[in-house]
Amino acid sequence: MSNYKRSNAPIFWLLFGAGGMLSALFGSVLVFITGLAVPLGWIFKPQLLSYERVLPLAQNWLGKGFLFAIIALFAWHAVHRIYHSLHDIGIHTGALAKLLCYGSALVLTVVTATQLLSLGF
Amino acid sequence: MSNVNKTTSARRPYRRPMAGWWKRDPFFVRYMAREITAVAVAAYAVVLAVGVVRLSQGEAAWNGWLEALKSPLSLLLHLALLVCFVIHAQSWFEIMPKTMPMIFIGGERLKPQTITRTGWLAVAAVSVLVFVLALWWQA
Numbered sequence: 001m002s003n004y005k006r007s008n009a010p011i012f013w014l015l016f017g018a019g020g021m022l023s024a025l026f027g028s029v030l031v032f033i034t035g036l037a038v039p040l041g042w043i044f045k046p047q048l049l050s051y052e053r054v055l056p057l058a059q060n061w062l063g064k065g066f067l068f069a070i071i072a073l074f075a076w077h078a079v080h081r082i083y084h085s086l087h088d089i090g091i092h093t094g095a096l097a098k099l100l101c102y103g104s105a106l107v108l109t110v111v112t113a114t115q116l117l118s119l120g121f
Numbered sequence: 122m123s124n125v126n127k128t129t130s131a132r133r134p135y136r137r138p139m140a141g142w143w144k145r146d147p148f149f150v151r152y153m154a155r156e157i158t159a160v161a162v163a164a165y166a167v168v169l170a171v172g173v174v175r176l177s178q179g180e181a182a183w184n185g186w187l188e189a190l191k192s193p194l195s196l197l198l199h200l201a202l203l204v205c206f207v208i209h210a211q212s213w214f215e216i217m218p219k220t221m222p223m224i225f226i227g228g229e230r231l232k233p234q235t236i237t238r239t240g241w242l243a244v245a246a247v248s249v250l251v252f253v254l255a256l257w258w259q260a
Contacts, residue, residue, distance in 0.1 A: 023209060028207050029247065029251045
């Protein structure tokens with residue numbers, strides 16, 4: 001049993017599930033606030049997303065962790081689902097499709113992590 | 122004639138057309154709608170990641186990102202994203218009874234509707250919570 005190869009599927013499934021749950025719970029309200037309400041000046045004051053307010057949030061370990069979890073898990077959820085839907089729209093998947101899908105999530109994860117860390121604590 | 126497949130011509134074998142297969146049944150349309158929400162989730166992750174990059178580049182870059190969010194194209198995009206995220210939240214908990222292990226309480230199986238409704242209730246609670254937190258934080 002020493003050369004028994006374990007499947008890596010549960011890892012991707014776990015990331016898909018976690019991202020799916022997080023995006024189901026937080027996605028709608030976040031899109032509404034950051035993408036519609038604040039830009040249009042609805043309900044919230046414009047300073048809600050001002051540099052002076054968002055920078056400390058991204059420097060706080062809790063805020064940093066939340067931002068990282070949202071961005072990274074959203075990305076892993078999305079690419080997993082897109083990868084498995086490619087067959088439905090007539091695209092035969094292979095190593096290249098897998099690399100493009102999961103690779104782009106990895107790039108987004110690494111970029112987000114390094115940028116968040118560069119902001120300091 | 123024992124093998125049915127041999128009766129078809131080798132020159133032009135019939136292939137059942139699959140283009141637009143998902144339009145044949147409302148169930149497939151709903152399936153495609155919920156799979157497409159993944160594109161919206163990916164797009165929003167990119168929008169936020171760009172925001173983080175701009176934040177690390179300083180105040181001017183951050184304000185540029187905020188300005189870009191005010192463009193009509195961005196507002197239209199976020200309206201579409203919002204629709205997708207609502208469909209995602211709705212369908213995520215709708216299929217959850219099928220994707221999670223069965224739960225038994227007092228020998229009775231927890232009803233699928235209970236799981237789905239609890240999920241939707243959680244979405245409402247989290248949305249209100251984030252809303253109140255944002256209102257409190259801006260003051």
